[in-house]
Amino acid sequence: MSTRPPRGRRGRHGVLGDPGWPATLRWEGSADDVVVRPLRPSDARAWREARQDNLAWLTPWDATVPPGGDSRPTTFGALVRRLRAQAKAGRTYPFAIDVDGRFAGQVTVNNVVRGSAQFASVGYWIDRRFAGRGVMPRAVALVIDHCFTELGLHRIEVAIRPENSNSLRVVEKLGIREIGYAPRFLHIDGAWRDHRLFAITKEEVPFGIAERLRGGGDAPAP
Template sequence: MSQAWPARLRSGDVTVRPLEAADGRAWREVRRRNAAWLAPWDATVPPGATARPDSFRSLVRRLHKQARAGTTYPFAIEVGGRFAGQVTVNNIVRGSAQFASIGYWLDQRYAGRGVTPLAVALVTDHCFRVAGLHRVELAIRPENTNSLRVAEKLGMHEVGYAPKFLHIDGAWRDHRIYAITVEECPEGMVARLSAHESHE
């Protein structure tokens, strides 16, 4: 659906908007500063696979091409107007599935402030209400307690365990799979998250 992309989503001081080539300097600075913190959870290229883009501009160009094709929505996360990370809707499948997966990473400076759950909630609401998707999922390494907490806060259910599911940090890693359908959150994910936080 053409109205699904590009999109700018906001709640409080968190904004989710299209990743742009102009984000290059901020992206590189955040990635450099957070290299050790992000490395255990970063996707890597398995042996024999096609190498990833060699520059940020090439990465953005590839993601925008996928966005125009309707298979990916690459968003930047801003907190108070400052670049803070990414949340990307990947592997969008239409037809009888109407499904996608969501991946994300965040500057450690903003960790523990509810930024990632809110960004994922904003994007999920957009997927359900505007893009017309029926189901979204998160794939999380069992050791990634921060991401497991994101799924918990969003009320997403664990639906499976995938051995050696993704190539992360240099090896094929097991993942726990969490998912939610549009029927499970008629109030919307942002509203659900807000209700969860008010009861903590």
Template sequence: MSSAPGWPARLESAGVAVRSLRRSDADEWQAVRARNHDWLRPWDATVPPGAAPRPSSYGVVTRSLLHQAKRGQCLPFVIEVDGRFVGQVTVSNVARGSAQWGSIGYWLSADVAGRGIAPRAVGMVIDHCLGPVGLHRIEICVRPENTNSLRVVEKLGLEQVGYAPRFLHIDGAWRDHRIFAVTAEEAPEGVLVRLQTHQSHQ
């Protein structure tokens, strides 16, 4: 049984569920990723020339993620709507000690985009990280061209704290990223509350 704080977990809000990734998700994961290849390709991480190739099979990737999750180094979550796999939210690079922070990445199937699912899923994970997981700071790095992801951090009220030129190798080249972050002190009631406030003002 895992001793990592806040893992495994299932989170729910307004019809959106976020749950721990499972090895049995392989078929659904592959089907959703195949349908969304063109939609996701501009934002997918790639391997720079000369670097070791990334694992390509779901099984290898999942084994690594779940091993890290048991050690408290990451939290790989699945997004579900009506019991259907529609995306992922992964907390990676979890650092303990004097840092107590992690970085969040996410993707969503095109057929459910624009319905407020990504902000709600990411918001639940942030609140979980700043609560039961015990982290102090969460960071999200977004390409300036990725307007959909920028809307997610906007709706959750995350502040831009930096800009990183040529930060990650994405879609075949080194890409700049805007860096957004939130600390536990900045969101004592959680960021889902901010999402509700944002929606009420629309």
């Protein structure tokens, strides 16, 4: 694994130009070349094709806007501009996943809380063509380690619908412990949905969660 953020002025964690963001992360030593890097405007065509080709597969797990909520961006360009603004403010970090040079999905660090908390949530989705190859656990591991080592976060949470067996398999492979159950937690696919909650802290993976996934780090938390 390598973390190669661009050089920049060191300052508050999460400010654009800080070494923590933007960043390109690579998983080394596997059959697939998995790279995680900032989502960019040039991803528009590949992103739209992936979303359209996987519409039925992804829709049951997609966030939606509840009645009275703020409207979501209607174009990919507007989405990227909003995410970039949030990244500059240190609130959200939108990563794209490339596999062998092809766009394969996203991992997004969102709801970043600083101060005495230093935590965030992570969400993810993948093109079905790349599913079942261990891509998503590797991508999520890269991002979580980056959150701990470069963005200065202490705790990462993942919320997953109980029916989403594919996403549950990711946290299982990474050894992220379940911490609770939240009824009607997020508005997903048009309604308020229950979620299982998972979390991991920096202390649980002193050698990194990627190293845990490789089998060379500390044992998964009980």
